[in-house]
Amino acid sequence: MGRWEPGARERLVMAAVDLFTEQGYDATTVTQIAERAGVTKSTFFRHFPDKRELLVAGQETLCRLLTEGITEAPSGASPLEAVAAGLERASTAMGPMSREIAPRLKAAVAASTELQERDALKSVSLAAAMTTALVARGVSDPAAAVASELAVLAFKRGYAEWSEADRAPDDGFAACLRKALDELRTASASLGLG
Structure with a gap:
């Protein structure tokens, strides 16, 4: 998936919620969230300062x-x-x-x-x-x-x-x-x- 593809923010939220559900919040990393969403880690940080902020997007x-x-x-x-x-x-x-x-x-x-x-x-x-x-x-x-x-x-x-x-x-x-x-x-x- 291209790094500028639209919908990255929504995909990051969905990926995070899925991972939090599957393995727990503490065990989930930003890298895992970015990979699941099909974006780079830097794209994650363009949208959110940390993984906590995903839940109040x-x-x-x-x-x-x-x-x-x-x-x-x-x-x-x-x-x-x-x-x-x-x-x-x-x-x-x-x-x-x-x-x-x-x-x-x-x-x-x-x-x-x-x-x-x-x-x-x-x-x-x-x-x-x-x-x-x-x-x-x-x-x-x-x-x-x-x-x-x-x-x-x-x-x-x-x-x-x-x-x-x-x-x-x-x-x-x-x-x-x-x-x-x-x-x-x-x-x-x-x-x-x-």
């Missing part, structure tokens, strides 16, 4: 989409309506490849403390980006933080349902996110806060 895009959705929500939208708009926008980034690798990625993360830590940092980063976008809309910091944490939890729950459900690969990620956020909204109301 779309994080920047996800943060951008979440914040764009929040920013572009109608001016009278509540904080939860704004994060719902962010989740809706973010759902556009999740295609068949995301759904295909989800079970293997989940297994790789569950088997590695280092990957669990990286996954937790991803959640913190997503919440911080959404909180900043909500505060920019005039939402108080505490309300923005609560809405953002609910959105992260909704994203995780919706992603789990979407990736584990027995349906067509492109069926309803946005619907899974809306359902998860609605369930969390109802659960929050039942706590008697307010």
Whole structure:
């Protein structure tokens, strides 16, 4: 495979997830990932600083989409309506490849403390980006933080349902996110806060 062939980033992610699943995260080297993806080691490093970053490859895009959705929500939208708009926008980034690798990625993360830590940092980063976008809309910091944490939890729950459900690969990620956020909204109301 030529070193400039398109799709190298996606092939690297798929190769890494496959190798992490087959032999474990710690036993997998960058060289093995590059070889499995059909690229050179230097191509790997053009796309990722290290093998940990493979698992958060779309994080920047996800943060951008979440914040764009929040920013572009109608001016009278509540904080939860704004994060719902962010989740809706973010759902556009999740295609068949995301759904295909989800079970293997989940297994790789569950088997590695280092990957669990990286996954937790991803959640913190997503919440911080959404909180900043909500505060920019005039939402108080505490309300923005609560809405953002609910959105992260909704994203995780919706992603789990979407990736584990027995349906067509492109069926309803946005619907899974809306359902998860609605369930969390109802659960929050039942706590008697307010």
